[in-house]
Amino acid sequence: MPLIDITNPEIIKFLVESYDKTARLRMKWNNLYGDKLQEAATLQRKETGYTTYDVFKADMIGGMPAITRDHITAGYNRKRVPIRDGTFIPGTAHLRKGHSIVDVGLGDPKEDPRLVRPDTDTTIDPVMRVVDPEQSKVIYKDKPVFGRIVYLKQRSKLAPEQKYYFRECSGWDYGWRLKDSFFSKGRPVYGRVWRLNRDVKSRSGPQPDPPYYKNPDIPASNKCPE
Incomplete structure (x- = not known):
């Protein structure tokens, strides 16, 4: 405007x-309302002459008994020997014990010498597995039989868990380590499996996913363990 x-x-x-x-x-x-405004602005009670300092002083005097009581209790507690609940407190040297790639069974130090590290070494674990030397030679040979494109084709034929230790993107959530899953046991070697068609025609019909497929519930006030 x-x-x-x-x-x-x-x-x-x-x-x-x-x-x-x-x-x-x-x-x-x-x-019209001047008289009422004057009456509301006039102090009706007896003036005591208290200042801000007097108000703070009254609050401090009222809390003195609690300070005296807590001081006596604190003096008694200072003379007592504290109880050590934690008999073992882990340090930097214990961070990698039982949690390294070798301990969880994801890597072999013979194949990847980078995994042979002391427990005091807290650097980040390697992300990618060691590339096969025979595949690495493909990059440095002449085209068109060899070269970068041939190298990438050979690498694409490998499963992601054969190239990396952990999932590096959300696209790998489905299909990561399928050989370790329940559905890989007893599956046919050749041909396709129409899982949905087979479940619909089965006697019990399609079934929901198993409970262990769901994300764990976050503990809260409305969800108490039984």
């Missing part, structure tokens, strides 16, 4: 009339 032109005589006349109207309304309100 554009601003009004205050140099216009008609606008000036309108503003003057508006200011006069507002002033008359204020004067009328003061004439």
